[in-house]
C-alpha cells in the first residue's frame with residue numbers, strides 16, 4: 631500500500647511516498663481503506679520537527695481522515711465491512727477528563743497517522759461518519775471540529791445569546807462560528823484579510839475586525855460590546871492573549887487552543903484575577919463528545935468549510951498552502 635511518511639529527517643523536503651505492507655487487523659481491530667485526510671497546523675509542526683523533535687521516524691503524518699471498513703479482526707462486534715468511519719485523534723480517550731495515559735497514543739505522532747492507503751485501528755476508537763457529509767468533509771472533523779466543540783460546548787456550556795469571539799479564519803475558528811451560530815450565539819471574528827471577513831459575515835458572523843489594521847482589537851471589541859464577550863477562542867497565543875483579556879467580559883472564559891503567534895508572552899495577569907476569568911486549556915476532545923457533535927451537526931446540517939482539496943500526490947503543495955496561511959477553512963487530501 632502507499633503511504634506518505636516523514637523520512638529519515640524532519641522537514642517538508644523529507645516527506646516521501648513509499649510502499650508498506652497492508653497491515654492485518656488483530657483482535658478487536660478493523661482494517662480501514664482510507665478515503666480522505668485533512669491537515670491541521672499540528673501536522674505541519676510535526677513534519678517540520680517543531681511539535682516533538684524526539685518523535686521517532688519514519689512517521690506517517692496527519693491525525694484526521696475517514697475510511698471504509700475493509701475487514702474486521704476477531705471479536706469485532708460493533709462494525710462490519712462497508713461501514714464508513716472516522717478514527718479518533720486520541721484512540722484511548724473515550725470520555726471524561728484527559729489523562730497522560732489517554733493522550734499517549736494520538737494519531738499522526740506518536741502513532742502513524744491517516745496518510746496511508748490502509749490503516750488498522752481498534753474498533754472502539756472510531757465514530758460512524760455522518761451520512762450527509764462527503765468523504766472530504768468527514769475528514770475535517772476529528773481535530774478542528776471537535777476542538778471547537780470541546781471549547782464551546784464541553785467546557786463552556788455555550789448558551790443562546792452568548793457572544794463568542796473567534797480569532798482568524800482557520801479550521802478551528804470557522805467550526806467555532808458554525809457551532810456558536812447553531813446554538814443561537816453571536817459571533818465576532820478577527821482576520822488578517824478583509825475579504826475573509828466578508829466571507830465570515832456571509833456565514834453569520836455579526837462583526838469582523840482586521841487584526842493587522844486594528845492592533846488593539848480588544849478595544850475595538852469593547853466598542854461593539856461594552857461589557858465584553860462571554861467566550862474567546864484563543865488560537866493566536868503569545869501575541870493575542872493580551873487583546874483577548876481586554877475583549878472578554880467580567881467572569882468570562884478563554885479557551886487556550888493554539889499558539890500560532892508563539893508560546894512566550896508577557897501579559898498583565900491582573901485582569902484574570904480581578905475579573906474572575908477562566909482560562910481553559912483545550913486538547914481536542916473525547917469520542918463521546920465527537921459523537922454528540924456529529925449528532926448536532928446532522929441536526930443543523932452543518933457542512934465543514936473546505937478551503938482547498940488536493941490529490942494524493944500533491945501533499946507537499948497542501949502543506950505549502952497551510953504554511954503560507956492562504957487558506958480559509960480546511961485543507962483536505964482526497965485519496
Ligand SMILES: NC(=O)c1ccc[n+]([C@@H]2O[C@H](COP(=O)([O-])OP(=O)(O)OC[C@H]3O[C@@H](n4cnc5c(N)ncnc54)[C@H](OP(=O)(O)O)[C@@H]3O)[C@@H](O)[C@H]2O)c1
Nearest residue numbers: 671777798799800801802821822866888889891912913914
Ligand atoms: N489545542 C488543541 O487541541 C488544538 C486543536 C486544533 C488546533 N489547535 C491549534 O490551534 C491553532 C489554529 O489551528 P487551525 O487548525 O484552525 O489552523 P489553521 O486552519 O491553519 O488556521 C490558521 C488561521 O489562524 C489565523 N492566524 C494566524 N496567525 C494569527 C495570529 N497571530 N492571530 C490571529 N489569528 C491568526 C489566520 O487566519 P486569517 O488568515 O483569517 O488571518 C490563519 O489562516 C493552531 O495553533 C493549532 O495548532 C489546537
